[in-house]
Amino acid sequence: MVHTSGALSLDVLEGARRAGAEVGSFHPCQAFATIEQALQNLSGSTIGIEASSEGLRALLERMAEDIGCSYVRVPPEGKVLYHAAAVFASNYMVTLVDVALRLLERLDIERTAAMGLLSPLLRGTLANIKKPGDPSGIDRTNSPR
Template sequence: MGDTKQSSLNIVGGGHVGKVLGRQFAAAGAFRIQDVCNRTLASAQDAVDFIGSGRAVATLAQMRPAGVTMLAVPDDQIVAGCAQLVQAGLLGAGSIVFHCSGALSSHDLAAAREPGAVLASVHPVRSFADVAQVAAQFAGTFCSVEGDAPAVDALRAALERSGAQVIAIDTSAKTLYHAASVFACNYLVSLMDVALRTYAAAGIPDDAARQLAQPLVTETVANVFRLGPAQALSGPIARGDWATVAKQQRAVDSWDPQAGALYELMAELTAELARRKAGLAGGGA
């Protein structure tokens, strides 16, 4: 595994992820930040100010070739962005180019193989809603990495130097891997929205509903990670109280058919989890 300390890094895309990773790489001395390109010069300068080093530019034509290039742009701009890097002559033999999408793989950078670049993707498993907080608490962040071995080795070294925990994943499983993160993060938020709206439909004021739900959610999530999902399961299905489940199903259906369909599907999945819980209990008898 090579020492990446002296490698120059170009950043294309000065949004939340680009800012945080750039700042961590710079602070740890993992890479020397060279040029940062964003949609406008002002936004690129804002990213440079947050990172603490680098030169802000507004176009790829103003960038200088670097040993490593990070494409921290939205998913739908990655393929085109990579092609533009190639057209601008910013990638060469042995240079590393990686993107930060959780959903796409390094295969989406295939255009960069023509000039001889090696490809990878890095996905930090964090919510980047508050960039200052994420940057301050980045140590221990899990980052998945996949792609060509030379790129993966160099990025693993840089990420570990920056305090991350690195997990290598199979390129062919990248989409399924990202779906897991969506379930754990985005869909959890959507599920909580349904729960809070259900409280509201029952006449509970919004502030009170959040106060009611918070200990349930925090204690349940803590139990999931402490005990595992099966052992953390409680409630009517875990008790086999199908009369209560049926009564709730009718009430939710009457209030909101879409929420009712979700309740029905969740009941099916929870019943399967309850069967696994019973099997664990039986196995331990």
């Protein structure tokens, strides 16, 4: 039995484990607003995997590869950090963009135009973050150390 939560450990499947099932988690580290978006964005994502046995772990790793994903093994004690990293990267980005859009709306720039203004900046920032070297891709003069 496998769950898809990034935050929950295998403890939530303890009943299944006691009944003799192998248990695991298979968490796509991706934001899915709709089923259509999920189908479009899943390939190329990374799957966080935890399993109660080597056999199930190998099966989940093959499943990830079969759907065009890479994977990372998430140890039980690492679930909270793994999930927190995903929250910071996804949810906080949404919040920051919303704040930026609201600031631009105060200048009477409509939300659609404001998103058009910010989109190239966001793409460029992401491209900089993905470059080798300094993984932050940001100007460290204003970042916490």
